[in-house]
Structure formats: structure tokens, C-alpha cells
Amino acid sequence: MYSRLSRFLQLALLLGNAFAASAVAQTATLDDATVIGYTNNSVTSFMGIPFAEPPLGDLRLRLPKPITSYSGTINATQPATQCIQLPLPIRTDLPPELLQDMIAYLEVLESGAGLPQSEDCLTVNIQVPEGTLPGDKLPVIAFIFGGGFAIGSTAQMPGDGIVQRSVAMGQPVIFAAMNYRLHAFGFLGGKEVKEAGVGNLGLHDQREGLRWIHTHIAAFGGDPDRVTIWGPSAGAISVGLQMVTNGGDTEGLFRGAIMSSGSPLPSGDITNLQLTYDTIVEHAGCANSSDTLECLRQVPADTLLAAAETLPSLFGYPGLATPWAPRADGVFLEDAPQHLVLSGSVADVPFITGDSLDEGTVFASGSFNVTTEDAFRAYVEQFFFSGVPEASLAPLFELYPNDPAQGSPFGTGDDNQLAPMYKRMAAFQGDMIFQAPRRFILDHRSSQQDTWTFINERGRSGGLGVAHGSDFGAALSGADDLADYIIQFTATRDPNGASNRTIPWPKYDTVNRQALHVVEEGLNIGNDTLRLAAMGGLTALSIAFPL
Template sequence: MAKVFITWALFASLGLATTQVDLGYSIYQGVKNSTTGLTTFLGVRYAAPPIGSLRWQAPQSPAVNRTVMSASSFGPICPNSPLSLGPFGSVGAIASTEDCLFLNVYAPSNAKNLPVLVYIHGGGYGAGNGQQDLSSIINGNGNSFIGVAIQYRLGAFGFLSSAEVKRKGVLNAGILDQHFSLEWVQKYIACFGGDPNRVTISGESAGAGSVMLHDIAYGGTLGTSLFINSITASPYTPEQYEYSDPVPTALYDKFAIAAGCPTGPTSFECLVAQNSTTLQEASFNGFTPMTDGTYIQQRPSQALLQKKVNGLKQLSGNNANEGNLFVISGITTESDLVAYVNETFFMLTSTEQNTLLNYYSFIADPQEAAYEIYGDATLVCPSYWLAEAYSAKDSLKGYKYQYSVPVALHGTDTAAYFGPPTVNQGPDFVKAFQTIWGNFVTKNDPSISNSIANGAASPSPHAPNPASHWPPYSRAAPEFINLNETGGTLANVTSPFGTIVLEYIEPGLKNNITLLNAYTFENDRGVRCDYWRSISANVPE
């Protein structure tokens, strides 16, 4: 066994990439791709199967298996909730297994001490998987960094909360899985040619919300031990209660009953002993992270206000129309809007609710107002708070952007940086967006050159562009880069959700990247976000 770890240590010290990696506990054979110039290692186990007595327990190190294992295909995905949150969730349970704690590595050939981008998938904490292909964004940045995409326990398996779970298991198991994968990166990424001292963690939607929770983990006392930068694209921030509050306790009891277990002192043991299929079918409520007092010590709005953060740099983004996919239709009157707010944010006092509605009175259409209210509360304002939290001192910097390419619904940005791009995302725009992420990973700064920001199709590609000197976000200067396009040809396009929409497509698309005031933008959005934070205890977020 000593020889095994000497081999691993040698590769780690040299920082060399290879098609076969010895991790000490296992050996994986990767696959070279001559088209991308990357060697992929798919289905790499980073933790022991969280099954049997390890269900709802902290992740554990994998058992030693010295057989050379092929890393040519993805590992099994984690069980998805039958009805997950958000527009990208599943309608029915997907074939899966609880033995799902795998990750995937995308390493440039002959990589040596390259920066690392870790990606955490979204899906409302109840759906999704780690099969996002990171090849395009790596290729788009000249193969200058390594990519890692992870999986974590979802739904009730990852986020079951109650005093009973606290006593006999662990809270936020899915978040602890993510943390364990980041520790794995620190231990083993050098075997793939990566530099553990230059790790950027990233995510979209619930993945970005997860990144936010790692940003504030342990009260912001982790420093740069696991990552130096973080990217949060539309950080999904659902209600976050104390783990033993009535809401998570009621969800625990409903889950136990649906799984055929009693609601009493033996409920946890019954759930641990229950078969996986029964538990998957019972996981139909929205299980999300809770304040556990240890890893997640506060609600995000408060931790970020107090600037209790890990890492050094933050790149935070939101889309222009975040709320549209999450809000019910048929909100046609003021009474409908009041009813929607009352049901969605049921802990607000009548005074808070009335004040909130006044902040959105500039929107004449009640349906549009509902979109804006939900989007601000759950996705947009948290991105503001993140950027501001990293303006505490000179060593910290936060950067802010908005994705505004019509129709800029939640999740539509990912096609631009991960690919394949949608028809309304021109090649110049894709190049700019991918380079923004890439420069942040490799240079700790999202600024891009004037020529890339303006694009080859611009009549003045070398004209000054604000994205070439991206200003850090601060309360005194709350500026963000607006990522949009102009020009193009109007056409009927089938959206990712099957609807026909009018969009501008090639030929003729040109980048339109500008600097705007985030505070005064759209009738003082910054003021609205301040109000959301002031009432966050009753949201709660």
C-alpha cells in the first residue's frame, strides 16, 4: 500500500496529467478526445455509497479497490424527486440509484498545474445530475483550465431536516457531499494536472445557491482552504428555515408517513431500513437546505450582509427574466397578485406585504409584477447580496453581470458558456461569455479584451468597452456589466420549453455589452433588494 501512495504523491508533486490516474484508493483509465484535446475521466467515485447505515449520514471515503476501472462513461445519477422544484425538474422519477456520489474530470492533454473549475448542477435541490459537458468552455478558453462536474444527494435523500435527523444523522447531506467533493479536489486534482491552490467553484440555479452556501460555510471561517473564487449564475435561494422549525418538521413527518413509517421516536430507523424505491416515491415535497447551526449557520441574506464569506473573488450573475418560469399563470387582477404574494410569502405581515406591493406598483400588469417579485426575491437579489459581500476589504472583490439576451429566462444563459448555443446566441456573444468565465478562473478577473467584448461583427471591434476594465461591485459604486446583443434577423423560434417565440438570430447579431448602475436599474431594483433583505426573516432567506 505504501507504494500506491508514493505513486500518487509523485504525480501530485509533478502536477502532470495522464490517461491513467492512481488515486490511492482506486485507479482510473481516462479517455483521450482528439477533437477537444481533452482527456475525460467520467464516473470517478469520490465517496462511499451513502446507502444502508450511511443513509442520511456524512459522506465517507471510498473503499480501496485496486482494479483499474474504465472512466469512459458517467456514473449513475442520484435519485430525482418525482416532482422537483423549478422548470428544469423531472415530472416522474428518473432511473437512478443512491450509490451516486461520482464526479467527472475534463483535463487538457499534458495539463500541468492548471487552474480548476468545479461545477455544481442545478435542479431545485431535487433534480439534475453531474453530466454537464465542460469541454466547450474549456476549449473556448484555449484549454487553460481543468473542469470538474459533481453529483450530490438530492430531494429527501440530501435535504431531509428535523430534530430527529439532527440527533441520529446529519442535516444538509447534499451540501456535505459537495463539501466532500471539494476536499477531494484538494487531495487529488494534482493527479490530473490541476492546481489545488487555484480552484474556482461555480454553479447555476440551485448549483449557484449551493455555491453561495459554501461561500458562507462555517460562518466564513474556511478562508481559501477549498477555493479562491466562486461563480454564482442565478443563485436559487428558496425558503431557509431552522432545521427544527415547524415547516421542515412537517415535511419530515409527511415523508415518513408516505414511506410507511411512524412519526415518532423510531421514524428515523424505519426510514433508514426502508427500500430505496419507496423512499424515492415518497420524496414528492420540496426538500431544500436548512440552517443547521454548523455548516450553514445563518440565512444567506444575513451572513452576506455581515460579509462572513470564504474565498477571495465572486462573480455573480442573474438573468433579465428570472421569475417567469416559476410563477403560476392567470394573475390578471390586483386581487390575484395580492393572493399570490400572500400564498407564496405567507409569513409576511400585512404591513410588509403592502409595502412590498408598493415597491412593484410601477409594473401595470399583475402577471408581470408577480414574475418580478418572485425573480427578485429568489434569484436576482441574492446575486446582488453576493457581489456586495465581497467588497469588504481590498483582498476581496465581487463582480456583477446580467444576462439580457431576449428572452433571458432562467437557465437560458448556460447554453452560451457550456454549449451548444441557442440560435439567438451569436458566435461573438458565446466567445465573450465563455472568456468572462475563463478569465475569472485563470486570472481572477472577468475582464475581457475590447475586441472580444465588442466582437468580430462590430464595426469598431477595438473601441473601448467597459468589460475590458470590469469594475468591482461595491455599495458606493454598484455597477454591473449587461450582456446583450443587438441586430440580427427576426424569426419564429422554438424555445427550450416547446413554445414558439420571436427572437433575433443570425445573420447580423452583434454584441451589446454595457456598464449599468445596478441600484437604479429597472426602477431602483437595488432599493427593492434592500427591502427584501430587511424582511428576510419572514421570507425566510
């Protein structure tokens, strides 16, 4: 969701601002409504079409209410309003080299600055090849953006580039992206939330967006029976959770899935977030209310946002122990996500899942002042395995030792130890939340359905290595070989045969563990066996003691 995305997204936004001067108006019919879009650089775009009623007033902190019919005129020529964003500040007291790397990495977050944001944000963007007509039945990428469940929007991640590349390949696709509620508006935890059945609202928004696509995409030339869901980071985690909800029943909403740096999480019950809920309630001035959830519906949006800002950031001390990660709520997620995988509650569709080599580095930046063995152990206990018996945790510290040569950035020896426990913390967090869950779902599903995996080793950046999200920007822009695999998979449910930029990509199995390695020099087929014992230990712990 970050890193190499920066220049691309900034360019995309600049182009977006120029649309009014250079674009050609286009229309589509949605029920009894005329939708006005535009064509620019061979892509026809319809931006910000509402798929649910604005979640304002009494609809705040409730399930999305779908729009059942359309009439009149819908102006879809401007960037869609973003859902309310939660700033992700970094610690300014970082060691100088680490601070420099993080500032460069987080440049992309500025791409959303200045764009309008509001609670009234539940919209979809539809982008199609120029000249696409109703009835063309093109395959569809249903895109779920990333951003730690705290930031991000369809406006920040347009699909022009991948649509253009699909046409150049002779395999045209449609790009449909949805907004969903974030942080305290979309992923509030606590027993009050669970009892009201309003947990994981952002995931419900996504599902409603998928239902809208299924119902209406034919009006824009898409095939509702040929939809593939794709997302990076939090979007990839969301894709995985869309696969395990509803007993694995897709409702016919998608026939394939692509996860770029994210898989079903090792998270536990939403009531584990009671302290988060209580903190939000207190800072929103609702602590003395007889119905705190109803009080949160009534406070100004700025008040709820300010309350959310009092909680730690992804790039602060707790790192990936974020209060906004989806957890079992009894409705959308009936159990812990990995327990759902174990029970077979997984959509029976082919999928691709991959990670970058150094998923944990950026998230380890905020804990730079963890400097001793005791402090590291206390950190892991407090934020990731609270209440786990010491004897159960002890092997973990042997699997992730205080040895920079075994840490992340991987393969750099003793270099890049930007803080006393930085490389150890990065290895642990990256494997805990990204690499081990990816391998877990592959291990349990590759014998049941067609699966492929990749490991990105491109885009090394200073002490962050091949950081989280470094695989994604070029793919979304259509600029690299991963884009061709994604387009081909969307069209055929098999990534192979895409173009002369790609090579044959074998399916995954637990014997050979073959993976596509995306390297600076191109592509090659290698294995997925790094840190097998360590990730196995993490997975066993996370299944027994979900976060």
C-alpha cells in the same frame, strides 16, 4: 439550468454515446489504482470516480463517508450514474400560450432521461485538455450543477466545451464536477433531521467533493491551490453557501467563486420544514415508527422517492417556495444564510455573481390561477412570509403592484400578461429568490473583496422573457463571451483580459453599481439600479423573517 441549454445538452449526450466508438483510452494513477478514461475531440475525460462510500442502507441520510484510498482498476469511461432524480412536472391546465412556452423551456429536462440513476452516485468527473500530465498544475473549475436541488447531474452537464475553449484561448483549465444527493435524499428538513445533525446533506456532499479535488486533482494535472467553484441556479446557490459555511473558512478548497443565477438564500431554519418531513414520513409508511428517521433509512429508495413526489413541484402552485432549498441546520449552515453574510461569515475570495433579466417567469407559471389582489396577498403570506404581521407586509404590495407594465418579463409594457397576476408574480418571485439576494451580497461584500456582477439580457423566449438559466448553456459549451470571462477568472482571479470577445469589466461598488450587460448585440457596461427600493424592501423583510 434550462431554456437555451436544451440543444447543447442533447448534442453533448449524443456525443457522449458515441465516445465508445471514437474515443482513445487514457489512464491516470490514483493512489494504487489505475483510472481508465478516454480522449475525444482533444478532451481527456475520467467519468464517475467515487469520492465517498455509496450512501446506501445505514449510510442513507447520513453525512458522506469519504473514500480514503484507491486500488485496482477504476473504469471511468461511461457517463456517471445520476443521483435519484425528482420529476418536475408542469401543470397541464396552464393557459395555452403559457403552456406552449413552458414546454419549450423544459425540453432540457429530457436530457437526463434514460441515464442510470441510483443512491450510489457520489462521484466526480474530471475533464482535462488532451496531453495534460501530472505536475502541470492547471487551474481548476470545480463545477456544481443546478436543478432546483431536485434534479441534475454531472452526466447532464459535461465540460468538454469549456475545456476546449480554454485551450483555444491559451489559458487551459481543468473541469471537475461532482454529483450530490437531491430532494428527500439530500435536503430533507424537520426537527428530527436537525437534531440528528444530518441537514443539507447535498451541501456536505459538495464539500466532500471539493476535499477530494484538493487531495487528488494533482494526479490529473491540476493545481489544488487554484480551484474556482462555479455553478448555475441551485449550483450557484450552493456556491454561495459554500462561501458562508464554516465561518467563511474555505479550508484552502477554493480561491474564487462564480454564481450564475443564484446567491445565498433568504431562507430560515430547517425546522420550518416540519410539515414536509411529516408528509414524507406518512407517505413512506413510517408514521407509526418510534424512530421515523431510522425508518426512512430502511424503506426502499423507490418508496422514499414516491413520498417526495407527493410534495409540490418548482413549477407548481408554490413556485420558488420549494421544500428542498437549503436552510439553517446548525451544522453546515449555523444560521440563516443572509444572517451569516451580515455577521461576516463569508469566504474572503473574489467572486462573480449574475442573473438573467426575468428570473421569476418560469416559476410563476404554476400560480396562474391567482387572479385577485386578495389571492395574491394570501399567496405571498402563505408561502413566503408565513406569520409575518400584516403591517410589515403591507409595503411589499405597493413595491410590487398589480401593474403589468412593472412586471416580468420586464420592459414589455402590458404585453405577456399570460395570466391575471403572472407578471406581478414573476417580478416578486424572481427578485425575492434571485435578484435581491445577489444585490444583497454585493452590497455587503464589494467593499471587502473583489466582486463583479452581470445581468443577462440575451435569449428572450416568448412570454418567459429572458428566463432563468438563459445565460448559462452557451457559457458551459464555451460558445460565448461569458465563457471567456469564466476561464480567465479561473486562471487569474480577474475576468479581464480574456479575449477579443470580451470588454473591460469594472469591479462592483455600491456607489456606481456598474454591471456587465450581456445583450443580443454583444456586451456593454451599464448599471445595476433596477428596482432598488423594491429589492431593498424584500431584503429587509427576508432578514427579519427568513423563509
